[in-house]
Amino acid sequence: MKRKTWLLAAATVLVAGTAVGGAVVAFGPTRTTPTAQESSTNTATVERGRLSAMISQSGTLTYRAQPNGSPYSVINQASGTYTELPADGDEITCGDVLYRVDEKPVLALCGMVPVYRDLRSGLAGHDVRQLNGNLHKLGYDAAAGVTIDPADSVFTWRTQQALRVLQHDKGIGLTGRLDLDDAIFLPEAVRIAKVTGELGAPAQPGAQVAQATSDTIEVQVALDPSQQGGVNTGDPAQITLPGNRTVTGKVDRLGRVAQVPAGQNTNAGDATIPAYIRLDDPAAARGLDRAPVLVAITVDEVENALNVPVTALVGKSGGGFAVEVVRPGGRRELVGVELGLFDTAGGRVQVEGGLREGDHVVVPSS
Incomplete structure (x- = not known):
């Protein structure tokens, strides 16, 4: 299964403090827990479907010129x-x-x-x-x-x-x-x-x-250098235009030279890598030169993946992750899982382990 290490690291931070019953806990080997009344349990369903990992950034509509973006x-x-x-x-x-x-x-x-x-x-x-x-x-x-x-x-x-x-x-x-x-x-x-x-x-x-x-309009995005390895030419993108209109596009090219914003208080740590996104329908954005937009670039995808909400994950004392499954009759069981792709937009994660589509897993109270 595909994995993005930087996404996994982010998700590890997210779930490290998952709370059950109001306290942060760590779990050992898979075991069953005492029966609880279903009315007090918040659960989510184990699903199967497409997951996408995305990088979201602000961008600017501009007109394409030389490969480095200059006119x-x-x-x-x-x-x-x-x-x-x-x-x-x-x-x-x-x-x-x-x-x-x-x-x-x-x-x-x-x-x-x-x-x-x-x-x-x-x-x-x-x-x-x-x-x-x-x-x-x-x-x-x-x-x-x-x-x-x-x-x-x-x-x-x-x-x-x-x-x-x-x-x-x-x-x-x-x-x-x-x-x-x-x-x-x-x-x-x-x-x-x-x-x-x-x-x-x-x-x-x-x-x-x-x-x-x-005379062809495109979107310029400033990527953090740590994100450059996750973005490739041809990656699909979704662009939200002023007025909340949404159009689609693809990464056309990536800059090779880091750029540092002008200003007296900037340093090398502020450097970014430009990425240029070609719109599938450039006419949809005509008349919006230099307008700010929001861009979501899909950097990884997996089809038909078994998945659960990220909030369902709990850490195991020996390392790794588990989910708490509610079995028939209200019995709860901790099931160890291996993590795959994190869907950054949907808040779900691909899992492999002793789960089936339709199972119910415990999630924190909202």
Whole structure:
């Protein structure tokens, strides 16, 4: 049976002080106890079913960006004056005009390789492949009456023809080449997180004009380092949104570097590990950027497990645990059990021993 040692330790602390009849007791080997009237006995039923161990944490809704959670930097390469800029929250897709310098459009194209040279006929490379991929995906090759292989890394006459159609569509000079200051390559369609350039200010090549994220919302959770080993990519999660709405998701990735909160009174003991949770339905949380949420990550599960309430456990003097079973006629018997998974949400624990589904076990008075 699966076990989480940190959960077991927590449960040991919980049940170490279990009281019977108002006193804390420890039990020796399995034995029977004197008969008691059933009317004075609080019992719970031994059940069989699914148990889940969860980690519950507060989290924050945010938009996905780089793997470490930081936004993409939008680096300007044009010289002149910013005459049009996007606004915070604007969504920019591949092929859109991102901003203008001296009224000249600067396009947003999609690709992992940032722009670093003029692209013209005869050149080859990953940046050319990105351009070909954009021209094909946006349909400018078909509009030009040609077909571009999006995996082609050579700037051919087909690239030139399709690029001219794009330039005409966006109001750029029909040069048939992509100059360094014509476009910015970003990894994907983006959402503007922050505009750092100023309208009417000088546009300096190499300066950041904006910060951007993807347009996909996710949840960021700060895990205690002791919890990192219990959380894995793909673990299911339940997210409670503002207004008490609940959505589901999965752990998408885990940070590799511990983060320490900013502040004068923080130390290494305050470090946390970021975890990022992908929502199954991101549209359900749109418009809630930076909103606080509650997250429950399922780190372990067991099906069809025999289980009892954690409060039914009592400690044995020789070590281990037992439960007090009420037999027919009101007779009580201590039965030793081995513990498995603790269901942190339901307050129950998986047990193995001389118990059967439907048995009644003694629990403390509420």
